Amino acid sequence: MLKGKHIILGITGSIAAYKSAVLCRLLVSAGAEVKVVMTPLAKQFITPLTMATVSQHPILVDFFNPENGEWNSHVKLGEWADLYLIAPATANTMAKMATGVADNLLLTTYLSARCPVAVAPAMDLDMYAHVATQRNIEQLRRDGVHIVEPGSGFLASGLVGKGRMAEPEHIVEAVSAILEEKKKSLEGKHFLVTAGATIEPIDPVRFISNHSSGKMGYAVAEALSERGAEVTLVSGRTSLATPKGVKRVDVLSAEDMWQECVARFPECDGAVMCAAVADYTPSVVAEQKLKKGDSDMTLELRRTKDIAATLGANKGKRVLVGFAMETEHEQQNAVGKLERKNFDFIVLNSLRTEGAGFRGDTNVVTLIDREHSQPLPLMSKHEVAEKIVDKIEEFL
Numbered sequence: 001m002l003k004g005k006h007i008i009l010g011i012t013g014s015i016a017a018y019k020s021a022v023l024c025r026l027l028v029s030a031g032a033e034v035k036v037v038m039t040p041l042a043k044q045f046i047t048p049l050t051m052a053t054v055s056q057h058p059i060l061v062d063f064f065n066p067e068n069g070e071w072n073s074h075v076k077l078g079e080w081a082d083l084y085l086i087a088p089a090t091a092n093t094m095a096k097m098a099t100g101v102a103d104n105l106l107l108t109t110y111l112s113a114r115c116p117v118a119v120a121p122a123m124d125l126d127m128y129a130h131v132a133t134q135r136n137i138e139q140l141r142r143d144g145v146h147i148v149e150p151g152s153g154f155l156a157s158g159l160v161g162k163g164r165m166a167e168p169e170h171i172v173e174a175v176s177a178i179l180e181e182k183k184k185s186l187e188g189k190h191f192l193v194t195a196g197a198t199i200e201p202i203d204p205v206r207f208i209s210n211h212s213s214g215k216m217g218y219a220v221a222e223a224l225s226e227r228g229a230e231v232t233l234v235s236g237r238t239s240l241a242t243p244k245g246v247k248r249v250d251v252l253s254a255e256d257m258w259q260e261c262v263a264r265f266p267e268c269d270g271a272v273m274c275a276a277v278a279d280y281t282p283s284v285v286a287e288q289k290l291k292k293g294d295s296d297m298t299l300e301l302r303r304t305k306d307i308a309a310t311l312g313a314n315k316g317k318r319v320l321v322g323f324a325m326e327t328e329h330e331q332q333n334a335v336g337k338l339e340r341k342n343f344d345f346i347v348l349n350s351l352r353t354e355g356a357g358f359r360g361d362t363n364v365v366t367l368i369d370r371e372h373s374q375p376l377p378l379m380s381k382h383e384v385a386e387k388i389v390d391k392i393e394e395f396l
């Protein structure tokens with residue numbers, strides 16, 4: 001469950017911070033990538049060197065690097081994460097989280113995070129039992145923050161009672177459960193996904209097509225299915241295996257894809273149009289192989305039907321996501337397609353960007369809706385798919 005997950009580990013100023021190193025090591029061993037954010041006081045309890053070593057990333061404490069003025073972007077960090085875990089979380093930090101105070105990097109990251117957030121409180125028993133702390137914890141629960149309950153036992157004060165941070169193994173289990181729960185967040189929903197290239201026959205031997213491998217669309221279908229959605233994948237020709245749990249319908253031409261999508265869309269809660277669909281098809285398909293002559297040949301093409309625009313016109317409350325593959329005026333063209341095809345948001349990728357677009361295992365995309373444009377860094381197509389599905393959930 002933790003393999004490949006991005007986790008921010010926030011550490012606040014508590015004696016329980018000594019357990020954060022073990023916690024970080026367990027998360028990394030389970031396959032997660034961990035970036036650590038510390039409050040200035042946390043550095044008194046566990047050294048940045050220790051945490052940088054176990055997390056294999058530099059530690060983030062300040063808003064910017066005083067040596068060169070480089071910003072530590074809490075927004076980018078919040079976007080990067082699949083889960084934000086604050087362990088240990090002091091009474092002070094939880095009070096600030098509950099009221100939206102943002103006076104250090106750990107707290108601004110909390111306010112920017114779009115992912116699930118979990119806190120593992122750690123403090124003395126009276127502080128924990130205090131009505132103010134309990135009120136703040138209740139507020140955090142209402143705000144959707146997961147609370148990993150502290151245990152009872154010996155406390156740093158010498159007293160015995162409830163307030164000890166949960167053991168690292170227990171916190172890792174809780175984190176896995178949260179990610180598992182997130183994964184099933186689309187249970188009961190049905191999505192249509194198009195992927196791959198269409199094939200427009202010229203004669204029984206030749207055709208017009210494009211470079212789409214289907215990888216991006218298949219990754220989206222897989223990500224939706226992993227979160228519990230029923231997925232119908234209408235696929236152009238590819239050599240890819242069908243993702244587990246996904247129902248695949250193979251098509252060849254843009255017309256075939258149009259037929260399948262239009263028939264299936266009414267039963268769906270949304271659709272992701274990732275296929276590279278031919279905009280033109282030969283007006284006449286020759287019944288026999290065309291013979292070459294001495295002169296040049298002109299092929300007459302006619303427009304295909306626009307699948308996305310048809311679904312967009314009949315969208316109702318469904319979520320409709322488009323893709324735009326551009327080579328120039330990227331943003332402007334993508335916004336035009338967003339409007340014309342009535343997408344809720346569009347995923348822009350450009351052939352001018354290295355690591356983006358056709359065939360490779362990575363992509364560089366910008367998610368554009370009517371209010372925001374969110375550029376994402378180079379990621380695997382699977383990570384891009386996760387980000388797309390996160391955004392779909394915001395629209396549902």
Ligand code: PMT
Nearest residue numbers: 212213214215216273276277306307308322323325358359
């Ligand atoms: O398959 P890969 O090798 O992984 O590559 C992924 C990709 C580059 C194909 C993918 O990321 C992508 O950008 N897909 C859309 C490519 C495209 O042709 O976009 P477009 O700008 O022509 O079309 C805009 C939108 O309308 C797309 O959502 C497209 O699916 C849809 N469309 C277009 C024409 C048509 N007749 N019907 C449609 O539904």
